[in-house]
Amino acid sequence: MADRDSLKQRLSADVDRRRKELIELSLSIHANPEIAFEEHRSAAALSELLEANGFAVERGICEIATAFRATAGSGEPRIALIAEYDALPGVGHGCGHNIIGTASCAAGMTLKPLLEDNAGTVMVIGTPAEEAAGGKVYMAARGAFQGLDCAMMVHPGNRNTAVAFALACLELDVEFEGKAAHAAARPEAGINAVDAMVAAFANIGLLRQQLRDSARVHGIITDGGQAVNVIPHHTAAKLLIRSEDDDYMDEVLKPKVLGCFQGAAVATGCELKYRWGEESRYKAMRTNRALADAYRTNIEALGRKVVEQESHRSMGSTDMGNVSTIVPAIHPSIAIAPQDVPVHTVEFREIAASEAGHQGLLDSAKVLAMTAIDVLLDEGLRKRMGDEFRASK
Numbered sequence: 398m399a400d401r402d403s404l405k406q407r408l409s410a411d412v413d414r415r416r417k418e419l420i421e422l423s424l425s426i427h428a429n430p431e432i433a434f435e436e437h438r439s440a441a442a443l444s445e446l447l448e449a450n451g452f453a454v455e456r457g458i459c460e461i462a463t464a465f466r467a468t469a470g471s472g473e474p475r476i477a478l479i480a481e482y483d484a485l486p487g488v489g490h491g492c493g494h495n496i497i498g499t500a501s502c503a504a505g506m507t508l509k510p511l512l513e514d515n516a517g518t519v520m521v522i523g524t525p526a527e528e529a530a531g532g533k534v535y536m537a538a539r540g541a542f543q544g545l546d547c548a549m550m551v552h553p554g555n556r557n558t559a560v561a562f563a564l565a566c567l568e569l570d571v572e573f574e575g576k577a578a579h580a581a582a583r584p585e586a587g588i589n590a591v592d593a594m595v596a597a598f599a600n601i602g603l604l605r606q607q608l609r610d611s612a613r614v615h616g617i618i619t620d621g622g623q624a625v626n627v628i629p630h631h632t633a634a635k636l637l638i639r640s641e642d643d644d645y646m647d648e649v650l651k652p653k654v655l656g657c658f659q660g661a662a663v664a665t666g667c668e669l670k671y672r673w674g675e676e677s678r679y680k681a682m683r684t685n686r687a688l689a690d691a692y693r694t695n696i697e698a699l700g701r702k703v704v705e706q707e708s709h710r711s712m713g714s715t716d717m718g719n720v721s722t723i724v725p726a727i728h729p730s731i732a733i734a735p736q737d738v739p740v741h742t743v744e745f746r747e748i749a750a751s752e753a754g755h756q757g758l759l760d761s762a763k764v765l766a767m768t769a770i771d772v773l774l775d776e777g778l779r780k781r782m783g784d785e786f787r788a789s790k
Contacts, residue, residue, distance in 0.1 A: 401774055404511065405695070408766040411507040412759055419503050419762065420755050422446065426495040427750045430484030433526035436463040439482040439495075440523055443502050447521055450506045459539040461532060465523040466541070469505065470512030474779055476769050477542065477724075478505050479550035479717065480523045483532075491746040492528065493553035493733065496754060500761035501550060507766045517773045522548075524716075531677050533716035537723055538676075545724040546779060547688055547772055550717065551761040553749060554730035555738055557701045559693035561728040563682035564613065564639035565646045566714035568674030571597070571658050572620075573667040577630035587628030591621055593667040594632040600657035607653075611712065613639035614654055639714060642681050680718040683789055685725035687781040688768070692729055695767040699760050701731070725782040731764075733757035 412419070426439045440456075440463040448454045452467035482498035485491050505521040512519060522541060526532035533541075542548060552561075573594055578587030601614050608614070616636030622629030638654055640646040655671065662669040693703050717728045733756070734740075734748045748754055771778055 401770060404770050405767045408507045408770065409763045412503055412762045412766070415503060415506070416759060419499055419758060423495045423499040423755070423758050424750055426482055426498065427490045430489035431482075432486050433483050433529040434461065434463060434532070436483050436525050439498065440465055440525070443480060443482060443498050443523060447502055447505065451509055452505065452521070459536045459541050461525055461535065463523070463525040464532060464536060464541075467505065467521040467523075468518060469509040470516065470518040472517060474546035474772055475518040475520070475544060476772055477520045477522050477545050477548040478765055478769070479548055479720070480521055481527045481550065482523070483526050483528050485528050485741060488741065488743060489746050490749050491741045491743060493740070493745065493749040493754065493757075494527070496553045496733070496749060496758045496761065497550060498523070500758050500765060503758075503762035504765035504769065507762070508769055511770075511773075519769060520545075527716055531679055531716035531719070534677050534679065534719050537719040542720050542723045547685070547782060548720050548724050548726045549688065549692070549765060549768065550728060551765060552728060552730045553733045553754065553757050553761075554740060555732055555734045555736045556730060557696060557703050557732045558705065558730045559689045559696070559703050559727070560684045560686065560705065561682050561715075561730070562641075562684075562712050563679075563715045563718050563728065564611065564641055564712050565643050565681040565718065566637055566639045566679040567646060567651070568677065569616075569636045569638060569654065570633070570672045570674070571636070572631065572633045572670040573662065573665075574670065575628070575630045575665070575667045578628040580626045580628050584628055588630070588666050589628050590632040590667050591629045593661045593665040593669075594618055594621070594634060596661035596664055597658045600660055601654065604653055604657060608650070609641065609645065611641040612645070612650060613637070614650070640681070641712075679714045679716050680722050682715060682718040682728055683721040684727055685721070685782055685785055687778060687785050688725055688727050688772070689729065691771045691778060692727055692764060692768045695771070696729070696731070696760070696764045698767070699763060701760065725786045731757050731761050
């Protein structure tokens with residue numbers, strides 16, 4: 398254990414030694430925000446840094462121009478550190494992905510010298526478009542996370558947690574086709590597509606009483622007609638449905654939500670068209686508790702107190718959930734902001750470039766490297782992780 402502890406101290410010291418370089422990279426990504434699948438500058442900066450530090454870098458993996466895989470070492474165990482670097486449209490890095498990408502790269506660089514004796518393999522996998530479309534969803538489907546012993550990342554937030562809860566998330570696009578008519582002269586000749594959409598949203602409002610507390614159904618109307626004196630012949634909407642587990646999504650949410658639109662079509666005489674976005678579906682996060690326990694020990698060794706969420710109601714979704722169905726994975730959060738400051742806000746964006754954000758970056762890099770050391774050196778931990786993962790399947 399002493400040897401492992403001394404290794405962890407060495408890794409932490411190496412992160413501190415790189416402080417200036419890491420903060421400069423984080424701030425550069427923060428100052429040049431790039432949205433989903435357009436993260437060319439950010440992906441280049443991260444992959445070039447890894448390449449300069451001896452990693453073998455593959456760019457444009459999984460048919461995605463801004464995805465990459467950087468590899469050091471060889472053999473087993475095989476550990477992936479997940480890098481995110483996309484920004485939010487109109488907000489910038491209001492989710493702190495400048496910190497995530499930089500921290501995962503920093504952890505990888507500090508681990509590399511330890512891998513020269515074939516102690517295992519460390520990969521930094523660059524994953525675009527977490528905020529929209531779900532780059533990891535496509536990368537998972539194309540084999541990017543196969544053959545790994547674990548995958549991990551740390552997300553900046555407003556509390557320190559070890560276990561992440563994230564909802565499965567599925568997009569639904571709907572359209573109603575009716576018949577146009579003059580709204581004053583001959584309204585009876587029309588079939589009102591807006592009526593169908595209003596009825597469908599009312600149905601969803603009534604449905605919510607019969608859903609689990611953690612389920613979510615929310616959407617916007619993207620086409621509500623063109624002229625006030627014309628019976629609208631077309632309406633369209635986009636919705637997201639979310640669930641704490643994937644079975645409830647398939648067996649309950651999908652048929653019940655679709656029924657709300659089908660009933661509205663029958664009531665108004667409109668034709669319903671719909672499409673489920675299964676190809677970009679986010680799956681529920683399955684945190685590997687054995688790996689999370691190792692992470693908790695390490696983050697608390699850095700002086701951060703871990704708190705568990707009092708309620709699962711405050712949950713979003715992440716494409717890391719898709720990774721967690723393939724390999725043991727964790728998606729903990731590290732506090733850089735007060736608890737009353739939510740992510741995806743301008744205020745959080747500013748904190749992500751502040752001294753608190755910099756400390757979160759350095760601690761994230763340290764705890765990732767420390768937890769990777771545990772996985773590399775502790776065969777018992779790897780067995781517990783694997784047993785738990787297979788049981789969860």
